Amino acid sequence: MESALTQSKSSVHSLLNDAYERRINNLKSSIELAEKALAISKDLDDSSCIGKSLSHLSLFHMIIGDFDLAINMANEAIEHFEFENDEKGIADAKYNIAGVLYKTDDYNQGLTYLMDCLKTYKKLNDWHNKARVEKSMGTIYEYFGDTESAIKIYQSAIESGEKANDLNLQSNAFNPLSGIYLNQGKIRDAMDLIEKSIAYKTETGDTRGFAFALYGRGKIYTATKEYEKAENDFLEAERIHLEMGEKLGVAMCYHKRGALYIRMNRLDEAREILVKALEYSNKNRIILIKFRANLLLHEIAKKEGNLELALKYLQQYIDEKESVINDRTAKVIKSYDDINKMNQLEQKAQIQKERAKIIEKKKIELDSFFYRISHDLKGPITSMMSLSYVAKLEVKDETALKFLAEYETQTARLNTILDGLLNLTKMSFNEDTxxxxxxxxxxxxxxxxxxxxxxxxxxxxxxxxxxxxxxxxxxxxxxxxxxxxxxxxxxxxxxxxxxxxxxxxxxxxxxxxxxxxxxxxxxxxxxxxxxxxxxxxxxxxxxxxxxxxxxxxxxxxxxxxxxxxxxxxxxxxxxxxxxxxxx
CATH class of the missing domain: 3.30.565.10 (Histidine kinase-like ATPase, C-terminal domain)
Structure with missing residues (x-):
């Protein structure tokens, strides 16, 4: 019976591992496998397996934009993980909730969740999940306009991906980092990085990631006025995102195609795709694309001389920004305070480590000093003890003998101290036998x-x-x-x-x-x-x-x-x- 139970649990883990691997190119299959794992877990009445199955399903539904379902499943998974005292499981489920929050209209709360996840993954030396979290945090920093922090966290995500020996994790951070280089006017750096990402995605078969890399290259082609290449990349990325059910990716492509068509003076096509982007973003609560679509529609109306419509879109942009962004400024500041506190704690821990290293080094130096001094003094003290023995054979005066006895006692005590110091220092230098x-x-x-x-x-x-x-x-x-x-x-x-x-x-x-x-x-x-x-x-x-x-x-x-x-x-x-x- 126990063997059958173990086999069933093993089957659940195998299904979930397979589902996770397939998420990069076949989300529909991922969901089917995770649902099968959940059914088996419920039959087993195994809380841990149920939690893991729900957490995987939450991740997949978050990716395709079924946000309410994703959050419900993540919260249910957390209940099971708390029962099992599984801190990694809790962090995994919180990561899914964070994904929903920052992809919709609550990225400061998403950042709070990600910070919790990061603490856990750092503690567990989980480089794979640390890279995922850092990449997501970089995206939020970009939303806040904090480019410096975004660059640092993307670079940390790349390092974590290298430690996890995962090309996809590395290239996931290449894409947004390339975008930052592009905004800084570093066209060559941006293109080198995005081409590297495309190569990695091609090698690993990460279809979803490949679409985001094409999107990134499309932005560079737009900047270099290679408009036809840019349009091809945006359309191909959009096609993949629609096929994969990646709603944020679809909205991003709609927006960038609109911006491209404005540059190409194809204003009717730009208006059509931006209205579509606006409707799509409203439906799926993708707040950032709503801002940007309204701003670009304002630009089109202004180009066409329709000042009333231009003012309308500008007002919508401002209203959205004030109602969502400004009302959350205090929360954003709090998030940064929390991050600073976490960084300060990490810095203190690092200082303690360095201090411990220095103390250990000084201890070794002190041991070495004691060893040398004790060893050097042993010879003279042995001679003094021998001299005392010889003197006692020759001296007959009782007072002198009394002083010699005291001399002998103190010399013996000094010899005992030196033996102790030698034993103490030998512990540091002896080999492990x-x-x-x-x-x-x-x-x-x-x-x-x-x-x-x-x-x-x-x-x-x-x-x-x-x-x-x-x-x-x-x-x-x-x-x-x-x-x-x-x-x-x-x-x-x-x-x-x-x-x-x-x-x-x-x-x-x-x-x-x-x-x-x-x-x-x-x-x-x-x-x-x-x-x-x-x-x-x-x-x-x-x-x-x-x-x-x-x-x-x-x-x-x-x-x-x-x-x-x-x-x-x-x-x-x-x-x-x-x-x-x-x-």
Whole structure:
């Protein structure tokens, strides 16, 4: 039964992938396949599959201009994705809603939706969808008249398309960017880019995209006064858009043909196609073409000396612009404020990354410095310790021997500090040499190595290791962690009124190894707990130590990508919980 269910879900995903691929040249087939996927999903009563099917259908209906249906399906898809906690699915459905909004009469709200989508796709490193969103945002920036932002976002869309290894995504941004170059008078750049787009669209078989590329080339031919070539491109693009059901593309072609015919002084044909563009845009709520069609009809009437009609079209243009554009100025500003906030957050994140790199570099430099200095000092200190030993053989005066003993103690302490620094820096420079870890052996070996400590004989050790654990890591790092836990458990034992105990356990928890050490020693208050991993910090000055042990332990844990938590109470003892990921 489970196998049949898995097969059915796989069938849904296969249908939707096929439908998405076909959208570039056969939207009718895309819709049929997605509807079939939706029917199977409903039979399965699978919320995730239903959401994905609805989202795909919403996209296809948005493309062909069935805007109300597209929004209804997208909102229904979002309900399923929210139930499934699928943030990518939510972003996909919001992208469809944004497409409807900016293609009709609410592009500032469309921008808000696109910004939400962009955050999600950036977080998921989804280059394919990031490119789609950026291209759409560029279009809206152009609507706002913000050419500088449009260029930047189109260039980012091209980079995202390259990372997705998708020629269509790249060429989708080539088309509008070519238009901007054309408006800036960079005819050669505009033509080079649009020809590249046409080549990409031909190679990939993207019929819809090919139509938009032809439209872009038609605009360049209009600017270079190659009117016949321009008309051919507009007519072919228009034919494809009508066949594909791409309503925005159809309206754009009607408008540009009208502008072309005015240039060619074919005013009757220009008026006819612009009236058609106006009616078509009114019917499909394509606000931008309405503005532009009214403005061009005003130009025709003025050329023909019909000032009353010219004034009428101009008034319609102004009324439309004021009622839609000016009323939304505040919202547009808010959208830009939101974008600026998002950009500022991204800049802060980038600054933090750069700062982390600098800190890491300085840390490596500091480690290198410590390593060199510690290594260089080891020789003289070893000589000093040897000299002390020889001196004790010759000196008989008790006062002198007392001073020599103090000298020996301090030299030994300095030697211990240097050993700690060398161990610390070796972690940064040692190569990754992983081996199977025998936790039980390491624990017993470490306990045995501390027999010389004052409290050793008094402490009761309790050891528990899961024998089924399989874990590979750098032996030296694990040994460092265990060794420091045991050393502290012995050194900071509370011996006056209770039986000192030290417990250590190693178990597997999910995909992690969990090491827990627990003692009933002197314990710490919270202020002390917050400082214990600081280099050279010592919990108790009366107890011998360098203040390096826990700092070294923390560095070893970090090297293994693990975490450590400390719970302690003054006079009651401490518990260290270390979690090390297995992979």
């Amino acid at each position: 992983k081996q199977e870890i025998d936790f039980e052996k390491i624990i017993y070996d470490c306990i045995s190595s501390y027999k010389f400590l004052t409290n050793y004989e008094l402490v009761e050790f309790k050891i528990s290791v899961d024998p089924t654990i399989k874990y590979r890591a750098e032996w030296a790092l694990i040994n460092t962690i265990i060794q420091n836990l045991i050393e502290n458990g012995i050194k900071y034992a509370r011996t006056e009124n209770n039986k000192p105990q030290f417990e250590i356990s190693v178990n597997q928890k999910d995909d992690c190894i969990e090491i827990i050490s627990k003692d009933n020693g002197i314990g710490m208050d919270q202020e002390t707990v917050d400082k214990i991993f600081t280099m050279f910090f010592r919990v108790n000055r009366k107890i011998e130590g360098t203040g390096l042990g826990l700092h070294i332990l923390k560095r070893a844990i970090e090297r293994l990508n693990g975490e450590v938590k400390v719970e302690s109470e003054l006079g009651e003892g401490s518990t260290f919980t270390i979690t090390l990921p297995k992979h």
